[in-house]
Amino acid sequence: xxxxxxxxxxxxxxxxxxLLLIAPAFVLFxxxxxxxxxxxxxxxxxHWNGMGPASDFRxxxxxxxxxxxPVFATALQNNLVxxxxxxxxxxxxxxxxxxxxGRRSFPGVxxxxxxxxxxxxxxxxxxxxxxxxIYHPQVGVPTMLARLFGADGAQIxxxxxxxxAFSAILVVVxxxxxxxxxxxYIAGLQGVSKDLEDAAVVDGASKLQVVxxxxxxxxxxxxxxxxxxxxxxxxxxxxxxxxxxxGGPVHSTETLxxxxxxxxxxxxxxxxxxxxAVVIFLLSFAFNFLYQRFIVREQTNG
Amino acid sequence: xADSTARPISxxxxxxxxxxxxxxxFSVTAVLAAIxxxxxxxxxxxxxxxxxxxxxDPFGLxxxxxxxxxxxxxxxxxxxxHFFYNSTLIAAATILLTLAASLAAGIALSRISFRGRxxxxxxxxxxxxxxxxxxxxxxYLQLRDFGLLGSRLGVILAEAAFSLPLSIFIITGxxxxxxxxxxxxxxxDGGGIMTFAVRVCLPLSTPVITTVTIVTLIMSWNxxxxxxxxxxxxxxxxxxxxxxxxxxxFTTGWNLIMAFVTVSIVPVALFYIFLQRYIVAGLTxxxxxx
Numbered sequence: 028x029x030x031x032x033x034x035x036x037x038x039x040x041x042x043x044x045x046l047l048l049i050a051p052a053f054v055l056f057x058x059x060x061x062x063x064x065x066x067x068x069x070x071x072x073x074h075w076n077g078m079g080p081a082s083d084f085r086x087x088x089x090x091x092x093x094x095x096x097p098v099f100a101t102a103l104q105n106n107l108v109x110x111x112x113x114x115x116x117x118x119x120x121x122x123x124x125x126x127x128x129g130r131r132s133f134p135g136v137x138x139x140x141x142x143x144x145x146x147x148x149x150x151x152x153x154x155x156x157x158x159x160x161i162y163h164p165q166v167g168v169p170t171m172l173a174r175l176f177g178a179d180g181a182q183i184x185x186x187x188x189x190x191x192a193f194s195a196i197l198v199v200v201x202x203x204x205x206x207x208x209x210x211x212y213i214a215g216l217q218g219v220s221k222d223l224e225d226a227a228v229v230d231g232a233s234k235l236q237v238v239x240x241x242x243x244x245x246x247x248x249x250x251x252x253x254x255x256x257x258x259x260x261x262x263x264x265x266x267x268x269x270x271x272x273x274g275g276p277v278h279s280t281e282t283l284x285x286x287x288x289x290x291x292x293x294x295x296x297x298x299x300x301x302x303x304a305v306v307i308f309l310l311s312f313a314f315n316f317l318y319q320r321f322i323v324r325e326q327t328n329g
Numbered sequence: 330x331a332d333s334t335a336r337p338i339s340x341x342x343x344x345x346x347x348x349x350x351x352x353x354x355f356s357v358t359a360v361l362a363a364i365x366x367x368x369x370x371x372x373x374x375x376x377x378x379x380x381x382x383x384x385x386d387p388f389g390l391x392x393x394x395x396x397x398x399x400x401x402x403x404x405x406x407x408x409x410x411h412f413f414y415n416s417t418l419i420a421a422a423t424i425l426l427t428l429a430a431s432l433a434a435g436i437a438l439s440r441i442s443f444r445g446r447x448x449x450x451x452x453x454x455x456x457x458x459x460x461x462x463x464x465x466x467x468x469y470l471q472l473r474d475f476g477l478l479g480s481r482l483g484v485i486l487a488e489a490a491f492s493l494p495l496s497i498f499i500i501t502g503x504x505x506x507x508x509x510x511x512x513x514x515x516x517x518d519g520g521g522i523m524t525f526a527v528r529v530c531l532p533l534s535t536p537v538i539t540t541v542t543i544v545t546l547i548m549s550w551n552x553x554x555x556x557x558x559x560x561x562x563x564x565x566x567x568x569x570x571x572x573x574x575x576x577x578x579f580t581t582g583w584n585l586i587m588a589f590v591t592v593s594i595v596p597v598a599l600f601y602i603f604l605q606r607y608i609v610a611g612l613t614x615x616x617x618x619x
């Protein structure tokens with residue numbers, strides 16, 4: 028990783044000095060990241076309430092229990108839906124925004140850019156609360172729209188509706204992270220060769236063709252990163268979902284992390300909760316591995 | 330493209346001339362901006378209304394315009410100021426700890442040759458693969474065993490620990506790029522590694538220090554899960570926890586909730602307006618760590 032890329036004039040510092048400098052970071056990182064991560068793996072095979080030593084060994088029992096729990100299935104499914112929506116709805120929208128405000132500018136373009144980016148700066152919890160009012164059953168936007176179109180006295184409480192609540196949350200998630208991906212694409216667009224684009228236009232390419240054959244291939248790296256962050260972020264979503272209903276109504280909006288919190292932490296089921304954590308990690312890891320292997324590698328070769 | 334030779338004559342000059350005001354593009358952008366800003370707008374207005382008005386006219390302008398909700402949030406109970414103080418304290422301490430630990434480690438990992446250097450570097454960077462959520466339960470037990478449950482220090486230590494992989498990655502990468510001639514020059518003048526670190530590296534590090542500060546600040550300021558499990562006493566709550574609790578207490582007083590949310594957004598908004606350039610640079614640097 029680190030090559031000795033020079034002829035040394037004089038070696039500076041020594042092993043002990045280096046270790047002394049690294050020590051604070053090492054201790055902090057080991058105590059609060061490495062050990063807990065390893066423990067999560069260890070506890071995942073026990074039935075344990077966090078008191079005394081973990082001794083009730085269950086083998087893969089926790090994982091088996093998970094596969095039989097319908098709420099876990101809902102959580103997993105919600106996470107997958109979220110990933111699909113992020114990739115199919117959020118990323119194209121973010122790209123569109125980047126195309127609108129990221130290039131040849133018009134007056135006020137920076138203001139628009141800030142407006143699009145602003146939701147990302149908000150705390151997830153704050154985002155959730157703002158949207159809770161937008162979805163308010165009595166005066167929220169869905170209710171008002173329904174009344175506008177003639178349904179007098181309609182009351183639409185999407186967040187209270189098990190069949191609709193998660194869709195309502197999806198809207199909030201897309202709203203929240205759209206601006207972040209837009210910024211990534213704007214940065215990517217700056218690397219697109221203007222000459223190449225002009226050449227395509229000169230050759231009679233339509234705007235769509237320019238986007239399809241010049242711009243998108245040029246920002247491939249950015250897309251690769253944006254997809255990666257979307258998937259990993261989706262697997263770990265918690266705050267927004269929590270603020271909009273803590274996984275309810277009747278567990279319909281549960282995601283893997285709210286499931287971990289509700290069925291692990293809240294019930295002092297540290298073994299079971301750790302098993303859920305292991306599943307989340309394995310999913311991220313598997314994705315990371317396959318992605319690096321098949322997508323990122325291809326990119327560095329091509 | 331049969332006519333590719335004919336086109337340049339008519340096409341090229343057009344592409345080079347200054348474009349007129351892009352009406353369609355502007356209109357589409359404006360409509361999207363209005364839709365995207367709408368929830369924030371609703372909240373901003375709501376704080377200046379009476380609760381009755383929030384429900385009578387949820388999306389209109391405040392009429393009459395009242396500061397009662399803000400007065401009640403910022404006055405009397407002073408709860409908000411508690412939360413604000415806690416968030417600031419935790420974020421500041423987390424940033425300082427993260428910077429100190431990763432600048433020191435970064436120097437050693439980039440500038441001193443010793444056995445096991447790349448192993449140690451990989452050990453830290455491997456941490457990028459582990460989000461906080463994966464370790465949250467054992468982390469809770471770990472903090473409990475250290476007697477740090479309910480304490481802000483517990484939140485600070487854990488947040489700093491999880492910030493280390495990215496900041497060490499960014500800082501070490503930056504230090505590696507500092508020309509070796511500078512290190513040799515220090516050596517010729519009889520200086521050691523600390524002289525080099527303090528006199529040469531640190532003054533050059535403003536960009537990475539800014540990046541790490543911003544990334545850590547946003548992470549800490551918005552962090553919810555960790556303080557949720559660690560802090561139990563409302564006196565030590567951060568803003569996200571406070572907002573959540575406040576919202577639970579006053580489910581019917583939406584003007585109060587909205588005023589509270591607005592006040593909690595102000596520091597973030599100011600921060601964003603003044604540091605926009607750095608924030609975007611910082612986040613893009615953080616994101617492209619791949």
